[in-house]
Amino acid sequence: MPPEPYDQYFEAADADHVKREKAKARELRLSAWWKNQLGRGQCHYCGQRVQPQALTMEHIVPVVRGGRSTKGNVVTCCKACNSQKKYLLPVEWAEYMERLRRPGGA
Ligand SMILES: [Zn+2]
Numbered sequence: 001m002p003p004e005p006y007d008q009y010f011e012a013a014d015a016d017h018v019k020r021e022k023a024k025a026r027e028l029r030l031s032a033w034w035k036n037q038l039g040r041g042q043c044h045y046c047g048q049r050v051q052p053q054a055l056t057m058e059h060i061v062p063v064v065r066g067g068r069s070t071k072g073n074v075v076t077c078c079k080a081c082n083s084q085k086k087y088l089l090p091v092e093w094a095e096y097m098e099r100l101r102r103p104g105g106a
Contacts, residue, residue: 013066021059024069029057037076044075045085046100056082 013021028034038052045058058077061067077085085093 013064017066018063021063021067021069025057025059025063025074028069028071028074033071034074040076042076043078043081045077045081045097048078048080050076050078054079058082058085 034057038055041049041052041055043050043055055076055078058075058081059067059069060073060075063069067073084096088096
């Protein structure tokens, strides 16, 4: 881990940042890289096989929390995980992820 001030990513982002990163996300959706990601047909979080058209673009660190629309922060996500991530608090989401990763599932 580089000695970066990670705290900065967890401050609420300003409106300019959100606007800029959402525009970048739209561009990224049109890229060959993203089409490749969709073509894998798999949710980054739960690992389920999903139809490419059922996958959504998801920011690991949400844009509103300072996340960027970069290849390192953007993943494919199934609808189930997408809605979980929206409605859970970050700490609850972390627990959900931990359950998914435990051998044998939930
Ligand atoms: Zn999923």
